[in-house]
Amino acid sequence: MSRSVPVVVSGTGAVSALGGDVESTWHGIVDGRSAVRHWADLAAEGHALDVACRVDDTVWGEVVPDVRVRGRALARRAAREALEDAGLLGPDGRLASGVDPARVGVFVGTTMGESGVYEEAGATGGFDLAEGGSHVFAASVAAEFGIIGPCRTLGTACAAGNYAIGAAARAVASGRVDIAVAGGVEPFSRIAMVGFARMRAMAPDGCAPFGLGRRGMTLGEGAGFVVLQRAVDTWAARAVVGGLGLSADAHHPTAPREDGSGMAAAMRSALTASDLAPSDIGWVSAHGTGTPRSDAAESLALHTVFGDTPPPVSSIKGALGHALGAATALEAVVAVRSLEMRTLVPNTGVTEVDPVLDVDVVLDARAAPDLQWVLSCGYAFGGLNSALVLGRAA
Numbered sequence: 001m002s003r004s005v006p007v008v009v010s011g012t013g014a015v016s017a018l019g020g021d022v023e024s025t026w027h028g029i030v031d032g033r034s035a036v037r038h039w040a041d042l043a044a045e046g047h048a049l050d051v052a053c054r055v056d057d058t059v060w061g062e063v064v065p066d067v068r069v070r071g072r073a074l075a076r077r078a079a080r081e082a083l084e085d086a087g088l089l090g091p092d093g094r095l096a097s098g099v100d101p102a103r104v105g106v107f108v109g110t111t112m113g114e115s116g117v118y119e120e121a122g123a124t125g126g127f128d129l130a131e132g133g134s135h136v137f138a139a140s141v142a143a144e145f146g147i148i149g150p151c152r153t154l155g156t157a158c159a160a161g162n163y164a165i166g167a168a169a170r171a172v173a174s175g176r177v178d179i180a181v182a183g184g185v186e187p188f189s190r191i192a193m194v195g196f197a198r199m200r201a202m203a204p205d206g207c208a209p210f211g212l213g214r215r216g217m218t219l220g221e222g223a224g225f226v227v228l229q230r231a232v233d234t235w236a237a238r239a240v241v242g243g244l245g246l247s248a249d250a251h252h253p254t255a256p257r258e259d260g261s262g263m264a265a266a267m268r269s270a271l272t273a274s275d276l277a278p279s280d281i282g283w284v285s286a287h288g289t290g291t292p293r294s295d296a297a298e299s300l301a302l303h304t305v306f307g308d309t310p311p312p313v314s315s316i317k318g319a320l321g322h323a324l325g326a327a328t329a330l331e332a333v334v335a336v337r338s339l340e341m342r343t344l345v346p347n348t349g350v351t352e353v354d355p356v357l358d359v360d361v362v363l364d365a366r367a368a369p370d371l372q373w374v375l376s377c378g379y380a381f382g383g384l385n386s387a388l389v390l391g392r393a394a
Contacts, residue, residue: 008237008238012225017035025320078183158324161330189221218318263301278306373390374390375388
C-alpha cells in the first residue's frame with residue numbers, strides 16, 4: 001500500500017487487560033506488569049485451562065454483565081477515547097459541530113465477532129446473525145457518535161487490526177473520507193479458548209514470547225482504536241502512518257512457513273511502500289505469540305529482512321495476552337506512544353531469551369532517543385501476514 005498524501009494518527013484509545021485507557025495500558029506494559037491470571041469462572045465451567053488475560057470490569061469502570069454486547073461496549077469505549085484525544089467530540093459526546101458525519105468512516109478488525117451471542121445461543125438453540133456478526137462493532141461505533149460515512153469490518157483474524165488501519169489510511173489519503181476511526185476489538189471468547197486449548201497451543205502459566213522453553217499463547221481481549229486524518233487537516237499529529245505490507249502463505253491452516261518467508265515478504269512490502277530501508281526501523285513490535293513454531297519463524301523472517309543484527313524486538317502479548325482481532329490494533333496504539341515517549345517497551349513474561357533465535361529482545365523498558373520508525377507485525381491463521389510502519393510525528 002503506497003500513498004502520496006501524508007496520513008497521521010491524531011488520537012488513540014484502548015481498553016486492555018491492563019487498564020481502561022491508553023495511559024494505564026501504557027504504564028502497565030512499561031512497568032513490566034502482566035495481566036495473566038487464573039479465572040474462577042473458567043475453572044468452574046470445566047475449562048482444561050483457566051489462565052487468560054481478560055478485562056476486569058472493575059478496572060475499566062464499566063460493568064457489562066451481558067456477554068452478548070461486551071465487544072460493542074469495548075469498541076465504543078476505546079473509540080470514544082481516540083475521538084476525544086483527537087479533539088473531535090462535542091459536549092454531547094457526539095461528533096463536534098464542525099465535523100461532517102458523512103465524511104467520517106469506521107474501520108474495525110476482529111476475529112470472532114460478538115462471540116458471546118453465539119456462545120449463549122449454544123444453550124438456547126437460537127442465533128441471531130444480526131446481533132452476533134462481526135459487522136456489529138463498526139455499526140455500534142458509528143451509531144454512538146453519529147457517524148454516517150463508510151463502515152467496514154475486516155475479519156482477517158490476528159492481523160485484522162493492521163488490515164483495518166491500512167484500509168482506513170488508504171480511504172483518508174484518497175479523499176474518500178476526511179477522518180477515519182480505525183482499530184480492532186475482541187471480547188473474550190470461550191469458543192476460542194476451547195479451540196486453542198484443544199490444539200495444545202496454550203501456555204499453562206502465561207506466554208513467554210521468544211523465551212527459552214516457551215510453551216504457547218495466552219488468550220486475551222480488548223479494543224484499540226486510532227483516529228486517522230490527513231496531516232494538513234489537523235494540528236494533533238501523534239504519529240505518521242507509513243505503508244502496510246501484506247502477504248499470504250497459503251501454506252497451512254494454522255502453522256506459518258517454517259522459514260518465515262511469508263512474514264518477511266510482508267515486512268519488505270511495508271518498507272517499500274514507506275520508502276524506507278531496513279536500517280531505518282528502530283524497533284519491531286513483534287507478533288510474538290510465545291508458540292515455539294511461530295516465534296522461530298518470526299525470528300528467521302527478521303534475519304531475512306534485517307540481516308545479522310535485526311533491530312530491538314518485543315511483543316506485548318506477555319503483558320496483554322493475545323487479543324486476536326484486537327491484537328495489532330492495541331500494538332499500534334502502544335507503538336504510537338513508544339514513538340512519542342522514545343521508549344521501547346519490554347517483552348513481558350521472559351527471563352531468558354531463546355539463544356537459538358538470535359534476536360535482541362527488549363527485557364526491560366529501554367530509552368530510544370533516536371527512535372523514528374516502528375514496524376508493527378501481525379500474522380494470522382491461514383498465512384495472513386501483515387506489517388505496518390508507523391513513524392514519529394515531525
